[in-house]
Amino acid sequence: MxxxxxxxxxxxxxxxxxxxxxxxxxxxxxxxxxxxxxxxxxxxxxSTTVTLNKVQLKVQTTAFNARHDELASRLRDRRSKQLRKWTAVFYSIGVMAGICGLVLGLVVLLWITGHSLLSLVFPTSSRLHSHQKRDLDSAAPTHFDASDYIRPVIPGLTVPWAHLPIIIVVVCLCQIVHELGHALAGALYSVPILSSGISLTLVIPSAFVSFSAGFMNSLDVFSRARIIAAGPWHNLVLWILLVGLGKTAVLVERTTGVGTMLVNLGWEDLSKEGRMVVGIDDDSPLNAVLRAGSMVTALDDISLASEEDRWSQYLMPQIPIDVPWYGWCVSQELFQTNSAECCKDAQPTLDRLCFDSLGRGKGCLNPIPILSTSEHQFRCKAESDCNDDAVCVQPDSSSSILRLSVQGQDLILWNGPRSEIWEQVSVDRYAPRLWFVPSTTIGLLREFWTYLQMATLSLFIFNLLPLPFLDGAQLLSALMDYAYPVLEPNNDVESGEGNAGLWKRRLERLVQFSTLCLIALYVLLGPLWGSV
Known part of the structure; x- marks a missing residue:
């Protein structure tokens, strides 16, 4: 898309x-x-109010208030003493997790921003490109990059536009789990809910629960912290459950193979052959040479006949992969008689492509008769692999040529960014056995599971950042109130003790402003750092 x-x-x-x-x-x-x-x-x-304001749809309801009051009444009952006790323990653990998440979020933000700034001020030539070609015998390079650990999910940039519906559904589900945590913790202290609901702003979904401010302010600091941290805590618990369920499924699969047997009932595993095309964008130029159901067996010299997702590893610039160096033997006379004018051209064509040889300079050749051959004797790893009257060449590193090997048809040559293929073409290792089953079913379920884990963990950390309107700012305020209790407003201000509240609020605003500055700095440095 x-x-x-x-x-x-x-x-x-x-x-x-x-x-x-x-x-x-x-x-x-x-x-x-x-x-x-x-x-x-x-x-x-x-009991439901629907508000539409341009590209913001908001649905607010009081339909769940009675259920929340019933739960609060049950927790107050003497017969539920043990339930109330263990619920309080559960959300007390959530406070500890919330504090750790707040500190972790600030440390990660400082780390990635500082790393971006240092990489911009002190660029190093030893940084490897995402696709580095090296000899098969050379050692694996050491590569460290903050983007290997933190990747923003941006449809059209880091993920395909086709993933947007799944992302919206997943974020909405994680938001509901988050707000459910606030509601359940609020019921523990009989804090009434004013309303709850969901909203959609352009493509960003969100859920919310509104508490009575008077009741919240009347609670002690630790009770208030339990309610504040309950939302992120639910996200973290969901992530732990998903990871545990995934590990259990892998263990069961390795010991019994029941998962493979169930999948094989409705789908055929094609990973030993390559990857099957399940979708192509309507405006993609590959529509003329590819179709749904085609089997892509290799990208350049990278075979796709593997259970690993080599398709994404090779096409996405954020995922590094080692590519073995292989060239082609061409006539030395042909190579030397062609000039290297096209190597200076910023936009090479498939008619004249810049080739680089091993120590013999560069030359412009027609790539189609060279790259389209699959005979082994034309491939080389060194000059000695070719005859005396031939040289070993490969497309220059500045070119963006890519070979797609498709089962049952001629080799496809692509001239352009690799990421465009990843965005325009969807592939899968499974093919449905029944004609009415969509070929994208397995892929959609896999993407849903991956995004669900990613979204719930991201919400845990992001919501605990000390930013305005986020749980992190409220949790920080509660922690400061616990560490430095504020006297009642009618106490003697001239003694200096009444200034503690003003001092703490100023410190809170300073932390929030500093966090905003770090985020803004990272966003500004991100594109520049990526080009260093």
Whole structure:
């Protein structure tokens, strides 16, 4: 899916939302009302309020308030003393996890920002490219990059646009789990819920639970910290459960093979042959040479006949992979009689491509008769592998040529960024045995599982950053109130003790401002650092 297609689909969805909203909203009342929402339209249906403001849809309801009150009443019951005790212990652990997450988030933010700044100020020539060609006998290079550990999920840049619906669903589910944590912890202290709901801003979903501010402020510091940390704690617990379930499934699969047997009932594993094409963007130039169901067996000299995801490893620049060096033997006379003018051209073509030889300079050759051959005697790893009247050449490192080997058809030559193939073509190792089963089913389930783990862990860390409107800022405030209790407002201010509250609030704002500056600095340095 291209950017234009993604924008068109998102625009169409919002047009449909506006049409449905106008059709379903109740007729305007004859008598005037005092419900005034600036620049937005809203209507109320029983206990639910729907508000639409341009590209923001908000659904707010009080339908779950009674259930929450019932849970709070049950926890207050003497017969639920043990349940209340262990629930408090569970959320006390969440406070400890929240403190660790807050510190971890700040440390990681400082680390990646500082690493970006140092890499920009002191660039090193020893940094390896994402796809480095080396001899098979050479040792694996040591490579360290912050982006290997932290990768932002940006549709169209780091992940395909086709993943956007899965990302929206996954983030929405993780947000619901997050807010459920706040609600359950609030029920432990009988804090009433004013409302709950979900919202969608353009393509970003979110969920929320509104508590009574008066009740929250009346709680002691540690009780308030339990409620604040409960949301991120639920995200962390979900991540632990998902990882544990995944490890258990792998262990069961290794010992019994039951998973493979179940999958093989409906799908055929093609990983021993390569990767099957399950989708191609409509505007992709590969539509003319590829089709759904084609079997891609290799990318350049990287065989796809493996259980590893070599497709993504080779095409995505964020994932490094070692590529063995192989060249082609061509006539020495042909190579020397061709000039190297195309090597100076910033936009080479498939008619004249710059080739580099082992110590004999560069030359421009027609790549089609050279790269399209698959006979072993034309390949070389050293000059000695060729005859006396031949030289060993390969496409110059500045070129962006790529060979796709497809089963049952001629070799495909691609001239352009590798990441475009990854964005435009979807592949899978499984093919459905039944015609009515979508070929993308296994891939969608795999992506859903991966994004679910990624999103819930990311929400745990991100929500604990000390930023305005996030749990981290509220948790930091509660911790400071616990460390330095503030006297009542009617106490003697002239003694100097009344200034403690002002001092703490200023410190909180300083921490929040510093965190915002670190994030802004990392965002600004990110593109520059990536080009160093």
């Amino acid at each position: 291209s950017l234009s297609h993604a924008i068109s689909i998102i625009s169409l969805v919002w047009v449909i939302i506006h049409i449905v909203y106008r059709v379903w909203k109740p007729k305007a009342a004859l008598l005037p009302t005092f419900n005034n929402v600036p620049r937005a339209r809203s209507w109320v249906e029983r």
